[in-house]
Amino acid sequence: MQSKIITPATIGxxxxxxxxxxxxxxxxxxxxxxxxxxxxxGNTMPGLHPILGASAGKEWTVRACINPGVPIWTHxxxxxxxxxxxxxxxxxxxxxxxxxxxxxxxxxxxxxxxxVYQGAVKFEQPxxxxxxxxxxxxxxxxxxxNPQGRAYIYTAWPGIPEARDFRKRVxxxxxxxxxxxxxxxxxxxxxxxERKLTHEEMEPLRKKFDYSAGWLAKYDPAExxxxxxxxxxxxxxxxxxxxxxxxxxxEMWAEGRLGMIPVGDVFLELDKKMxxxxxxxxxxxxxxxADGGHLRSGLPRYTLAAxxxxxxxxxxxxxxxxxxxxxxxxxxxxxxxxYVHQPDxxxxxxxxxxxAKAINDTIWEVVKxxxxxxxxxxxxxxx
Numbered sequence: 001m002q003s004k005i006i007t008p009a010t011i012g013x014x015x016x017x018x019x020x021x022x023x024x025x026x027x028x029x030x031x032x033x034x035x036x037x038x039x040x041x042g043n044t045m046p047g048l049h050p051i052l053g054a055s056a057g058k059e060w061t062v063r064a065c066i067n068p069g070v071p072i073w074t075h076x077x078x079x080x081x082x083x084x085x086x087x088x089x090x091x092x093x094x095x096x097x098x099x100x101x102x103x104x105x106x107x108x109x110x111x112x113x114x115x116v117y118q119g120a121v122k123f124e125q126p127x128x129x130x131x132x133x134x135x136x137x138x139x140x141x142x143x144x145x146n147p148q149g150r151a152y153i154y155t156a157w158p159g160i161p162e163a164r165d166f167r168k169r170v171x172x173x174x175x176x177x178x179x180x181x182x183x184x185x186x187x188x189x190x191x192x193x194e195r196k197l198t199h200e201e202m203e204p205l206r207k208k209f210d211y212s213a214g215w216l217a218k219y220d221p222a223e224x225x226x227x228x229x230x231x232x233x234x235x236x237x238x239x240x241x242x243x244x245x246x247x248x249x250x251e252m253w254a255e256g257r258l259g260m261i262p263v264g265d266v267f268l269e270l271d272k273k274m275x276x277x278x279x280x281x282x283x284x285x286x287x288x289x290a291d292g293g294h295l296r297s298g299l300p301r302y303t304l305a306a307x308x309x310x311x312x313x314x315x316x317x318x319x320x321x322x323x324x325x326x327x328x329x330x331x332x333x334x335x336x337x338x339y340v341h342q343p344d345x346x347x348x349x350x351x352x353x354x355x356a357k358a359i360n361d362t363i364w365e366v367v368k369x370x371x372x373x374x375x376x377x378x379x380x381x382x383x
Contacts, residue, residue, distance in 0.1 A: 028313045029057070032095050035064035036075040036138060037102030039341060040156050042066055043295045044304040047336030048324055052305055055321035058313060063092050064338070071106035073129035076137045077121065093145035098312055100261060101138055103241055104156045106131045106232055108221050131232075132244030139249060150257045152311065153245065153372075155238045155264040158214030162205045163197060163292025196291055199347045209286030211271045215264050235264055242372050260372035261311045263304060269362050270303070279358045282349075290346035297331050298349040299359065307363050314375050316364040322356040 031053070035041050046062045053060025065075060065085050078085040107113075110130035115122045139151045197205075219236035231237065242260055252258040271285040288300035295301055302325035306317035324330060328348050333340040367373045 027315070030059040030097075031312055032061045032092075032097045033063070033100060033312065034089065034092055034096045034098075035062065035066065035100045035102075035154075036072065037064070037066055037100070037154065038070050038104055039066070039068055039294060039344065040104055041100075041102050041154070042338065042340065043301055043344070044308055045301050045325070045331070045338070045340070047338035047340075048330060049305060049308065051324050051336070052309060052320045053313075055324065056309075056319035063088075063096070065089065066338070071104055071134075072101050072131060072138075073106060073134040075101070076129070076134040077123075079138060079141050089141070090145060093142055093149075096142070096146060096149060098150040098152060099138065099142050100152045100154050100308070101135050102154045102156060103131050103135075103232075103238055106134070108232065109237070109240055109244060110221075131237075131241045132248070135241070135245050136248045139245070139252075148257070150259070151249075151252065152259050152261050153238065153242055154261040154308075156233050157264050157267050158211065158217070158233045159293040160205055160209045160286060160289055161214075161292075162209070163202065163289070166197060166201065166205065196343055202289070202291065202346070205292070206286040206289055207283055209284065209289070211285045212268060215268050235268075238264060239372070256374045259311065259374040260370070261308055262366060262370050262373060263307050265370065266303065266307050266363055266366045269366050270359070273358065273362060280352065280354045282355070287349065290344050294344040294346075296347060296349045297328060297345040298326060299351045299355055300349055301325055302351055302356070303359050303363070306360060307367065310363050310367045311373050311375070316360065318357075318360045318364075322351050326351040
């Protein structure tokens with residue numbers, strides 16, 4: 001009987017086949033997620049996540065507790081108080097595969113208090129509301145109901161300080177003019193609060209924004225105040241928060257069930273590529289900004305959602321249909337179950353096939369080699 005010779009080419013084919021079968025075996029096809037956050041979480045368009053997942057053959061269920069402008073410790077307080085938000089979470093937690101917690105404008109890594117906001121919020125005993133302990137508390141509550149669940153920190157991004165300064169100057173000027181017109185204090189406050197910078201006012205601020213300076217800024221805990229500190233929206237703060245949470249959950253980390261959705265780092269890499277002319281028609285990541293903080297509809301919000309997808313499903317985002325985020329009609333408030341604050345959408349930033357590819361490639365480059373995403377050694381491109 002003639003023996004069959006196994007050539008190097010045959011070995012290569014077999015290795016490729018085995019790798020493909022292995023990739024299919026560990027593919028995540030269904031995901032139940034629960035998000036804790038604020039409008040920066042809303043900017044990811046949670047209502048579109050199930051549709052985005054379905055476009056890639058996934059079943060992506062999303063529940064969330066989203067409140068405007070709040071840091072993560074306020075969600076911890078809601079769980080402590082065991083009110084309606086606690087009940088909603090406890091009901092969903094056993095079926096929740098992963099929770100995501102936004103780190104946003106908190107009081108720093110650690111801060112022990114008995115009350116906050118001039119006594120408007122009180123704690124029964126001295127409580128650490130720093131970002132590390134706030135996330136730790138939420139994870140502990142989650143693990144009571146799903147011991148094998150996954151947990152992720154979602155990083156915010158630095159805002160455009162010039163936009164804040166410009167807005168304050170405009171508001172001050174408007175306030176003076178209205179006083180001269182004889183308007184009441186209540187009328188002045190209402191009108192000034194509604195004033196947002198126009199697209200034309202924002203454009204020059206976007207294009208000269210130095211994102212890397214904000215994201216790579218030094219984190220100094222001594223600068224933190226009860227109301228938060230601007231430098232908490234920097235890489236160093238996010239990484240130190242992640243290290244603190246890792247220390248509290250070593251087994252989760254070792255098992256790959258604890259990680260980060262590193263939007264801040266994705267934006268940094270995109271900013272480099274944009275400045276190098278590798279994202280057609282966009283000069284820098286400052287163009288993503290709607291008002292100096294929130295993100296415009298279209299390409300910016302797709303970037304957030306695609307980064308969520310890549311980390312949570314542990315695969316390149318190129319299979320999802322970016323056209324879902326290009327359609328402005330999909331941003332109507334509560335159309336897909338979640339409130340969308342229309343003024344934050346600003347002027348739509350179009351998604352094109354070339355831009356989508358640049359975004360998808362960059363997301364996967366960042367997350368597959370990131371120290372906190374728990375996707376070590378994963379190969380593949382954005383397709």
